[in-house]
Amino acid sequence: MDNAIEIRDLNKKFPNAEFYSLQGMNLSFPKGEISGLLGPNGAGKTTTISIMCGLVQADSGHVQVLGMDVAHNAGSILKKTGIVTQQVALYPLLSxxxxxxxxxxxxQIPQKVRKEKIAYFLERFGLTANADKQVRHYSGGMKRRCNIIASLLHEPELLILDEPTAGVDIHSRTMILDFLLEYNAAGNTILYTSHLLEEAERLCKNVAIVDGGKCIVQDNIDALKEQVPGIHNLEELFLHYTGRTLRE
Ligand SMILES: Nc1ncnc2c1ncn2[C@@H]1O[C@H](COP(=O)(O)OP(=O)(O)OP(=O)(O)O)[C@@H](O)[C@H]1O
Ligand SMILES: [Mg+2]
Incomplete structure (x- = not known):
């Protein structure tokens, strides 16, 4: 099977940090599917995503996204990839x-096309009525929905979302998840992180469980559940592999 993302032996220690954030991270995510990158707080999910997008440089290891090496082709990768960051990245004083x-x-989307696309996505994400209000007046769910649109305007074939449904109500979440299923059905690849395991189980075909800067296990969810006797759902599987110790 063709992989959209291949990560081999990735190591990263931030300059001022005491510990390695990534310690031999190995991951691969197939093209055309929705995959989950799951792990407790501080596991290394955001660091991995930041390296994948060329925003953070790894100390060592190899990352291929859509067949291109991040070390040499970060610009080309970003043209085909949409990134939804964990922190909402919008100007609060602009609408x-x-x-x-x-x-x-x-x-560099031509003005006329840009205007039409923006109108389409604002409508699709239920933001038309508030489209001209300053973002600082938006609810958490509205900010998250707008943050997702920002990653879609260049029609990326790979969409990477870092906790896109964190802190949003059930209506916004349902809308976002329906959209992700629709985007995937149109042939696009999605990688997403979440602490909501029920949601991840509904959305993803494959998951990787990461902890302490490395991948603990990665496979098709059904195959993973079968491998551990007495496991009924993703939450139980997650606790089985990550334990019950509190994290940062
Ligand atoms: N810029 C940084 N400088 C120093 N340490 C960092 C930096 N960014 C992340 N870390 C550390 O690296 C580790 C992994 O962090 P990361 O943000 O990748 O985790 P995460 O899995 O995304 O967690 P969460 O679920 O809380 O978002 C943590 O110990 C974090 O404190
Ligand atoms: Mg994170």
Missing amino acids: ARENLNYIGSLY
């Missing part, structure tokens, strides 16, 4: 439409 127009211009 959703202004934020999206600015981001679309960075991708």
Whole structure:
């Protein structure tokens, strides 16, 4: 099977940190599917994603995204990849439409196409009525929905979302998950992180469970459940592999 993402022996220690954030991280995610990158707080999910997108440099290891090496092709990778960051990355004093127009211009999307796309996504994500309000007045769910649109304007074939449903209500979450299923059905690859394991179980075909900067286990969810006797769901599987010790 063709992989969208291949990560081999990735190590990373931030300059001021005491410990390694990644210690021999190995992962692979297939093309055309929705995969989950799951792990407790501080496991190394965001660091891994940041390296995948070329935002953070690894100390050692290899990362291939869509067949391209991140070390040499970060620009080309970003043209085909949409990143939804864990922290909402929007200008609070601009409206959703202004934020999206600015981001679309960075991708050099022609003005007319940009305007149409923004109108389409604002409607699809239920933001049309508030499109011209400053983002600082938005609810958490509205900010998250707008943050996702910002990653979609250049029609990426790979969408990477770092906790896209954190802190949003059930209506926003249902809308976001429905959209991700639809985006995947159109042939695109999705990698997502979440602490909501029921949600991940519903959405993902494959999961990787990471902890302490390395991958503990990775496979098709059904295969993983079969491998451990007495496991009924992803939450039980997660606790089986990560234990019950509190994290940072
Ligand atoms: N810029 C940084 N400088 C120093 N240490 C960092 C930095 N970024 C992350 N770390 C550390 O690296 C480790 C992994 O962090 P990371 O943010 O990748 O975890 P995560 O799995 O995304 O956690 P969460 O579920 O809380 O978002 C943690 O110990 C964190 O404190
Ligand atoms: Mg994180």
